[in-house]
Amino acid sequence: MKESYQAYLPEYDIYLYNTGEAQRAYEFFGCHYIPKLRMHRFCVWAPNARSVSVVGDFNGWDIEKNPMEPWKNGVWTAFIPGLADGDNYKYFIYGYDGSKVMKADPFAFHAEVRPNTASKVWELGGYEWHDSSYMKRRLKKNILKDAVSIYEVHIGSWRTKEGYRFPSFREVADELADYVSDMGYTHVEIMPVAEYPYDGSWGYQITGFYAVTSRYGTPQDFMYFVDKLHSRGIGVIMDWVPGHFPKDEHGLAKFDGTHLYEHENVLQREHPQWGTLIFNYGRPEVVSFLVSNAMFFMDKYHIDGLRVDAVTSILYLDYARDGCFVPNEEGGNIDGHAVEMLRRMNSTVLTNYAGAMTIAEESTAYPMVTKPPYDGGLGFTFKWNMGFMHDTLDYMKMDHYFRQFEHNKISFSMYYAFSENYILPYSHDEVVHGKKSMVDKMFGDYWQKFASLRALYAFMFAHPGKKLMFMGDEFAQFIEWDYKKQLDWFLLEYDSHAGMQRFVKDLNHIYTAYSALYELDDSWDGFRWLNVDDREQSTFALMRMSGEEAVVCAVNFTPVVREDYRIAMPQRGSLERLICSDDEIYGGSGVMPDKKLQTEKLALNGMPYSVKITLPPLGAVYYRFTLKSKGDGKR
Known part of the structure; x- marks a missing residue:
């Protein structure tokens, strides 16, 4: 040389x-x-x-x-x-x-x-970014105190163009930025866009970890995509997959004739369920490769967050192994090397890019996922609340009569709601492989399905935790998601679907307008049950609070109208209706509670005041609560 x-x-x-x-x-x-x-x-x-x-x-x-x-x-x-x-x-x-x-x-x-x-051969220069003001604002944000409503998107099937096999990043960006901004979402989360060989993996089996997939254009086209969304104030979160990689000959598998990136021990090497290879997190070079990869997308593409896929499979040595696994040095089932890799990734990304976020898709009770590494945590900003997702969907699939016997499926999440910083996810995983679409999961006839989904969304937006919804859920796509074709946008020609879209839009805008709904997601200071034990009528009422601002949400999960339903209130004040899911403009039956209400000095559920509300069938209502005078009782 x-x-x-x-x-x-x-x-x-x-x-x-x-x-x-x-x-x-x-x-x-x-x-x-x-x-x-x-x-x-x-x-x-x-x-x-x-x-x-x-x-x-x-x-x-x-x-x-x-x-x-x-x-x-x-x-x-x-x-x-x-x-x-x-x-x-x-x-x-x-x-x-x-x-x-x-x-x-x-x-x-x-x-x-x-x-x-x-x-x-490709240089990443040559693109002129226009998001400097956005990036400066991001530096000052405390994302834990901000409104976060995420729209999850698969680039290839959101909306396609005639004559194209794949849409381009630029085409999608122009339409998506307008749509998401109008709908009131704060962030877009894109399913993996690093290069992958098999369309059916949806991007989760990667061979080119540093190459944005050429299906949708060039690296500069992807820069335009992020830049365009930033121009509308929309953050971009990217699914990141450090848990495994496929065996394709041109990829990382047995790269130099040895098991270089993957484990050498056959009992640790493969994911039995997926037929893919597992990174050897104990090899320093692999850690450098992965941490640098996370930094790469933040650095070169101005990504605002990484949602880390399948963290459970990364952490647990016995994941999907039916008890046949190589234990750690202490005889346990946690991969200590993987723990250290995740901590290093989170620390590196979050200290270098203030205002960014990392999100764990972790489905067990692994402790302190969102606590800092110096306190023994993994260091993620957020964790998906899979328990909330499973419990609420199980409840909504249930016959209305039998819901009274499973009442705690709606309330149980509040027992652990503040143990981590949570995102409440209704993701792509819930609308594929025979699980049915969101609206089709709902129990009942056609009208009841739509009413139930509106009620569920209203409850989710009132519940502590940031929000995530998969594309198509906002207008009640009726069939399961198919990555090979675009969403069924023609459904918006029908009132029930257009009404659902309008409801989600209004719900998003109310959510972002009232800090009570998002600022205190991590403590009881921001949440209070008003009615939680009325299992016979399957109703719930809660209050979200921030400073002097408060929003009351009441939900009826049965098809029976609840006339003069009494809800406990901690203080004297007035209530002004913000939204009702049964409004006819959303496809509801038009059972509308009064626009304005006053509390009464009538004790209920251990609180000194209460208020009477008409609860619509399979419906939810939000009220803004204003105190009549300060110092009259405590929240």
């Missing part, structure tokens, strides 16, 4: 990578143009390979023309002139086991459209 090249191979970067401390390994590894040399530098970690060469369009895929040289600690390098953005390439690796395989670049920024699998 020429001595002049060595100045462009900083040893410290390799040291950080080898020790698991790298945070921006993408600045060194992969393919980068070096202006002073007028060459592209290629760097790949393949410590056990017998030889490596760069092959591509530019050399006729000849393994002899551009051999790589071993540099330091398992890193191979090459400098090649005359390349341009869009040139296809791979690494030809003569592996330790004698295998000869062409691998995609683990750090490539772009790739061919599937089914082709080559990496592409």
Whole structure:
């Protein structure tokens, strides 16, 4: 290797990578143009390979023309002139086991459209961002105290264009930004967009962790997507998948002829349910690869948050193994190396990008998921509340009569509501694989299904915790989600679906307008049950509070109108109706409680006051509560 090249191979970067401390390994590894040399530098970690060469369009895929040289600690390098953005390439690796395989670049920024699998030479510069004011505002935000209403989207099936196999990031961005802003959502969460070979995995089986999928355009097109949403004040959360990767030959599997990224022990290597490989979190270089990957999307694409997929499968050594697993050093089932990787990722991302968030999809009672690492926690900002989701959906599937016997399915979540910082998710996982769509899960006839779903959404928005809804749920898509086609937008021609969309829109705007509904999601200071034990009538009433502001929500989960239904109130005051799910404009029956109400000095449920409300069938109503005078009792 020429001595002049060595100045462009900083040893410290390799040291950080080898020790698991790298945070921006993408600045060194992969393919980068070096202006002073007028060459592209290629760097790949393949410590056990017998030889490596760069092959591509530019050399006729000849393994002899551009051999790589071993540099330091398992890193191979090459400098090649005359390349341009869009040139296809791979690494030809003569592996330790004698295998000869062409691998995609683990750090490539772009790739061919599937089914082709080559990496592409590509620079990430050239896009002019316009979101500086948005990013400055984000720095000052305390996301835990903010309204967060997330619209989960699969880019390829939200809305497609005639004549296109895949929509482009730019096309989707222009329409999605307008739609989400109008609907009142605060964030968009996109299902994985890192490069993946199999459409049916929805992006959850990744081969190119640093390459935004070419299905929808270029890296710069994705930058436009994020920038456009930021221009409307909408945050962008991205699903991130550090739990596993597929066995495709061009991917990370057995990368240098050894189990480099995955576990060597066969009992730890594979996910039995998914047929994928598990990262070896005990290998420092793997930690560097993953932490740098999380940082990459925050750095280069201005992402506002990462929702980490399948955290349960990452944490538990016995996940889906029917008791056959390799225990940790203490004989337990927690992967300590995975715990440390997650802590490092969260600490690194959240200390470098103030105002950003990380979200754990974790379905067990693993402790302190959203507590800081210095207190023994994992360090996530939020955790999905899977218990709330399962309990409420189980309840809503139930015959109205039998709900009285399962009353606690609605109230139980408040026993642990403040143990973590929660997001209440009705995600894509709940509308596939025979689970039915959200509206079709609801018990009853056609009208009752829609009424029930409106009531459920109203309860969710009043319950402590941030909100998440999958695309199509907002207008009651009636069939299950199909990634191969766009949502059934034609349903908006029907009053019941248009009414549902209007209701969700108004619900979002009320949610973001009243801090009582979101500011104190983490303590009893922001929540109080008013009626919680009326199981015979399947009704609930609660109050959300913040400072002097309060919102009352009452829900009737039966098809029976409750005339003059009395709700306990802690203080004397007046109530002004904000929204009623049974309003005819939403497709309701038109049973409307009074617009304004006054509390009465009549004790109920241990509170000195109460108020009479007409509760609509399978309906919910919000009231703004105003005190008549200060100091009259305590909240």
